[in-house]
Amino acid sequence: MTNGGQRPDASGFHIENEMDLLxxxxxxxxxxxxxxxxxxxxxxAHRELPIGDPAYDHIGKCSPCYQExxxxxxxxxxxxxxxxxxxxLTYAAAAVLVLAITGSxxxxxxxxxxxxxxxxxxxxxxxxxxxxxxxxxxxxxxEPAKEPDALVLPRGRLRATILLEVGSxxxxxxxxxxxxxxxxxxxxxxxxxxxxxxxxxxxxxDTSTLPPGSxxxxxxxxxxxxxxxxxxxR
Ligand SMILES: [Zn+2]
Numbered sequence: 563m564t565n566g567g568q569r570p571d572a573s574g575f576h577i578e579n580e581m582d583l584l585x586x587x588x589x590x591x592x593x594x595x596x597x598x599x600x601x602x603x604x605x606x607a608h609r610e611l612p613i614g615d616p617a618y619d620h621i622g623k624c625s626p627c628y629q630e631x632x633x634x635x636x637x638x639x640x641x642x643x644x645x646x647x648x649x650x651l652t653y654a655a656a657a658v659l660v661l662a663i664t665g666s667x668x669x670x671x672x673x674x675x676x677x678x679x680x681x682x683x684x685x686x687x688x689x690x691x692x693x694x695x696x697x698x699x700x701x702x703x704x705e706p707a708k709e710p711d712a713l714v715l716p717r718g719r720l721r722a723t724i725l726l727e728v729g730s731x732x733x734x735x736x737x738x739x740x741x742x743x744x745x746x747x748x749x750x751x752x753x754x755x756x757x758x759x760x761x762x763x764x765x766x767x768d769t770s771t772l773p774p775g776s777x778x779x780x781x782x783x784x785x786x787x788x789x790x791x792x793x794x795x796r
Contacts, residue, residue, distance in 0.1 A: 570600050570607075572629040574637050585621070585628040596620055597627050607634035689718045693779065694725045696760070698791045712792035713779055715739070720767040724781070726754055730761040731783060737765055738780040739772070739793065746780070747772050754783075769795055 577583050591597070598606070598617055606617055607630075621628050697710050724737070732754045738746040752765030772795055779793045 568600055569594075569597075569626075570603055570630040570634055572626065572633045575629040575633040576636065578632075578636070582632060586625055586632065589623050589625045589628075591624040591626050594624075594626060597624060600630075603627060603631055604634055607631045608638075688721055689716055690721045690723070691716065692723050692725070695727050695779075695781065695789075695791055696725055698727065712776070712794045715767075715769055715777070715779075715793050715795050717769045717772060717774065717795060719770060722750075722765055722767050724752075724754075724763040724765070726761040726763060726781065727789070730754065732756055732761055734784045735763050735765075736780075736782050736784060737763075737767065738788075739767065739769060739795075740778045740780050740790075741772075742776060744778070747777070 575582075575586065577586060597603075598620060602617060605611055606615075606621065611617060621631055693713055693715075695713075722737075726735075735752055735754050737750045737752065739748040741747050748767055748769055750765040750767050752763045754761050754763040756762070774795050777793045777795050778790045780788045780790050782788045
């Protein structure tokens with residue numbers, strides 16, 4: 563085995579472990595006595611020869627060859643790592659894309675169109691809302707109830723399930739959403755029935771054209787007086 567012309571580039575060699583520290587420095591071989599050709603060194607670096615191959619012996623006795631061999635291995639490792647990193651980045655980018663697609667799909671579903679949360683798009687979506695009037699100390703007349711917090715109503719076409727206050731009779735009801743001036747801005751009718759011991763009324767309410775703000779939900783059984791509950795439209 564002789565010095566085979568163009569040598570592998572050892573400049574990328576760096577010390578990673580005690581073997582590198584020892585064999586990379588212990589045997590300077592300035593005349594490159596007995597060094598294998600570059601092609602064989604590359605095969606050794608890639609572990610393409612059986613572990614007992616005598617060519618390995620030289621590597622343990624020649625620090626320049628050891629450095630060349632390790633530089634090839636370290637470059638391979640760096641390439642693999644960056645390929646793995648690229649692969650991870652590709653997966654990450656794909657995941658972001660999936661999120662972006664499902665996210666925009668969700669937004670489209672939410673608003674019923676691509677035009678944002680306009681009144682027109684709100685109107686296309688039916689939303690189920692549960693309005694529980696039972697906790698309210700319902701007043702009769704225009705005085706708002708003091709407690710608890712106002713009902714929260716979304717804007718849109720609402721499929722409302724209204725749980726009426728305890729003691730409410732089943733029958734035909736009128737429902738209004740009144741503004742701060744007690745003017746009805748939306749209205750509906752529905753028949754209340756007792757479901758699981760609760761007087762329950764299902765109806766449709768369209769709040770899509772109303773601006774957000776403070777309102778009252780007004781409810782009365784036909785022929786009786788209105789009962790008012792504060793409501794926030796959002
Ligand atoms: Zn050598």
